[in-house]
């Protein structure tokens with residue numbers, strides 16, 4: 282390592298030869314303040330993207346963090362965010378998310394490198410090592426060996442089948458979703474108990490676990506007075522798909538093991554994540570994150586943005602009054618860091634609602650239309666029959682103060698709409714496959730017949 286690099290690292294910055302080269306490009310940002318669009322396709326363009334200006338400001342630097350699901354959308358961005366800040370990171374993943382794409386004929390908007398190439402490139406760009414364990418956490422032999430080898434202080438568990446539509450395609454995928462998610466989490470809980478009892482579990486739940494009750498949604502617990510007696514109980518859960526129900530069962534198992542085995546756990550009920558840019562994933566084309574826009578894995582806002590970029594009507598399901606919590610992926614990675622740095626004491630299951638703003642589907646469509654027009658895009662909104670079974674007009678007021686109290690400074694959608702979302706989608710619009718855009722899975726038609734081909738392309 283060159284001495285200037287070492288000096289910079291001691292000062293809390295990551296610098297590599299590639300980073301030094303790319304800083305020159307970063308300085309060439311036009312007066313508008315907006316970064317120029319750079320076609321990111323091959324490693325040869327390494328010197329055309331901004332380097333990670335990561336700082337090791339965290340008190341958690343040195344913490345050993347196992348990231349289960351570290352090849353996925355949230356997991357990859359989090360792995361790099363933490364590694365850049367001095368955490369010792371080990372990614373665990375069985376690559377099933379890539380297999381879903383191969384099986385269903387889907388693809389990410391962005392071309393993504395293999396996990397091995399990603400990790401190797403991160404080492405070159407940052408000088409930091411991320412270790413990699415490829416395997417299935419439902420396989421106890423594999424998971425216990427990974428735990429024993431890495432000895433994590435914290436486990437961040439993203440490693441689940443995370444699409445509600447996927448879980449509703451057919452019986453086989455419903456059973457897979459619940460088995461994969463519930464058994465995987467159960468194995469992680471056993472691994473903590475047996476192999477590393479002081480390890481803090483940071484588990485990704487979803488705001489969808491709460492459903493849409495006609496009262497305010499609290500952060501995990503609700504104090505109830507009933508027939509003159511008062512207790513604080515887990516907030517009622519009303520999942521709207523076999524996927525959401527798997528997450529509810531995870532939460533119940535976690536709460537039980539916190540009580541029975543004194544596990545320390547933080548359940549992060551995450552809202553819908555949007556965006557793709559984080560400082561580290563934009564540092565090199567090989568570090569680029571995935572971006573799902575299809576009717577099975579694409580989340581609402583990510584889908585609308587791609588639809589706007591290619592001139593497809595924004596497909597609002599039903600009346601569009603469905604309201605949910607949302608957050609920028611740059612806030613996801615920061616929330617995870619805050620949860621790791623502020624561990625729950627043993628025996629406690631903390632619950633944080635991890636989102637920053639709430640919007641209805643109609644509001645999202647309106648924002649995308651308005652901002653798209655500023656870029657010269659002709660954006661049309663179309664109401665389509667709702668493939669899901671859900672309330673389309675309802676009360677929604679969810680609390681999300683605990684992560685802000687820990688120091689989260691949210692990125693707001695209004696500020697990232699053009700730079701981080703629309704321009705990015707326009708950049709990759711040639712890769713969009715129009716037949717994947719529309720809703721593909723109807724909740725009412727889930728049956729026992731294997732429906733992989735039917736679900737792959739919108740009907």
Ligand SMILES: NC(=O)c1ccc[n+]([C@@H]2O[C@H](COP(=O)([O-])OP(=O)(O)OC[C@H]3O[C@@H](n4cnc5c(N)ncnc54)[C@H](O)[C@@H]3O)[C@@H](O)[C@H]2O)c1
Pocket residue numbers: 349350351352353354355356373374375376377378379416417418419438439440441442443461465485486487488551552553554555580
């Ligand atoms: N993306 C969102 O908007 C969102 C919103 C709320 C909650 N979440 C939760 O966040 C987590 C991550 O979501 P994501 O969007 O990054 O999903 P993703 O599908 O992109 O990533 C999940 C990763 O876990 C891996 N995985 C799945 N099962 C595994 C197993 N048994 N063993 C090892 N690895 C396994 C997959 O291969 C994949 O790389 C999920 O638990 C999801 O429920 C996501």
